[in-house]
Amino acid sequence: MRVIIVDDEMLARGVVREYLAGHPDAEVVAECANGFEAVKAITELAPDLVFLDIQMPKLDGFEVAELAGCKPRYIFATAFDQYAIKAFEFHALDYLLKPFSQQRFDQALAHARANLEQGAGKAEGDAALASMVREAAGRNKPLGRVLIRDGARVHVINSDKIEVIEAQDDYVQIRSEGRSYLKNQRMAELEAQLDAQQFLRIHRSWIVNIACVDRIEQATKDSYVALLKDGSKVPVSRSGYQKIRTVMQ
Numbered sequence: 001m002r003v004i005i006v007d008d009e010m011l012a013r014g015v016v017r018e019y020l021a022g023h024p025d026a027e028v029v030a031e032c033a034n035g036f037e038a039v040k041a042i043t044e045l046a047p048d049l050v051f052l053d054i055q056m057p058k059l060d061g062f063e064v065a066e067l068a069g070c071k072p073r074y075i076f077a078t079a080f081d082q083y084a085i086k087a088f089e090f091h092a093l094d095y096l097l098k099p100f101s102q103q104r105f106d107q108a109l110a111h112a113r114a115n116l117e118q119g120a121g122k123a124e125g126d127a128a129l130a131s132m133v134r135e136a137a138g139r140n141k142p143l144g145r146v147l148i149r150d151g152a153r154v155h156v157i158n159s160d161k162i163e164v165i166e167a168q169d170d171y172v173q174i175r176s177e178g179r180s181y182l183k184n185q186r187m188a189e190l191e192a193q194l195d196a197q198q199f200l201r202i203h204r205s206w207i208v209n210i211a212c213v214d215r216i217e218q219a220t221k222d223s224y225v226a227l228l229k230d231g232s233k234v235p236v237s238r239s240g241y242q243k244i245r246t247v248m249q
Helices: 010-020 035-045 061-068 082-091 102-118 122-139 187-193 238-248
Strands: 002-006 027-032 049-053 073-078 094-097 145-150 153-158 162-168 171-176 179-183 199-203 206-209 213-220 223-228 233-236
Touching: 002 010, 002 035, 010 027, 010 102, 027 035, 035 049, 035 061, 035 153, 049 061, 061 073, 061 145, 073 102, 094 102, 145 179, 162 187, 187 199, 187 206, 199 233, 199 238, 206 233, 213 233, 213 238, 233 238
Parallel strands: 002 027, 002 049, 049 073, 073 094
Antiparallel strands: 145 153, 162 171, 162 206, 171 179, 199 206, 213 223, 223 233
16 A cells, blocks of 8 residues: 655654554655645655645645545545534545544554455545535635646646636636646636636636726627737627626626
């Protein structure tokens, strides 16, 4: 069982490592002190199990799980945040409330071991983690930043820097400060997480940051386009035209 330990506190990582020492079937393949390191390590090393802290600098445990994906199993650890604990009780493989004992740790590890050996509930586990991530995002919406994984790299884009978003099948292309990023997420899901006072869906395939719209122009007799401040144009549907005209009046 290949294990990664993620916690911004060295002492906390040491406790997990010490507790794992009594389990010869568990091999610690990496220790990470922040979320960026964690996403990179999980992506490159493909562990079976991740002990993941929730409150961390740069990226928190929710964001790590979102970016690293559902392939590994997660045991979450937290010193507080009762709301998260309540959610994890239903969605996570297990959670550990700091400070936790060796006995409680062994119990969580036994649960993980049984899950891995039997291959039980993989689809359910994936769905549960996805549900947990959506639930976490919902608690913090509107999103203050959008996370995008590009291989082992992670891009963090402040929401107010997003100019326009285009749907591309199961992906969205996000344009910000002259660069474009592709994120594996459906348009409707991202739209629900963004600030509705700032972002407007003006077309089935397009969302714009209202602050980036210069004006609306008539393209043909029956169609319109939004002219952005950088000079680019975005198509506007009939319903989108009514919405943006109301906002910009």
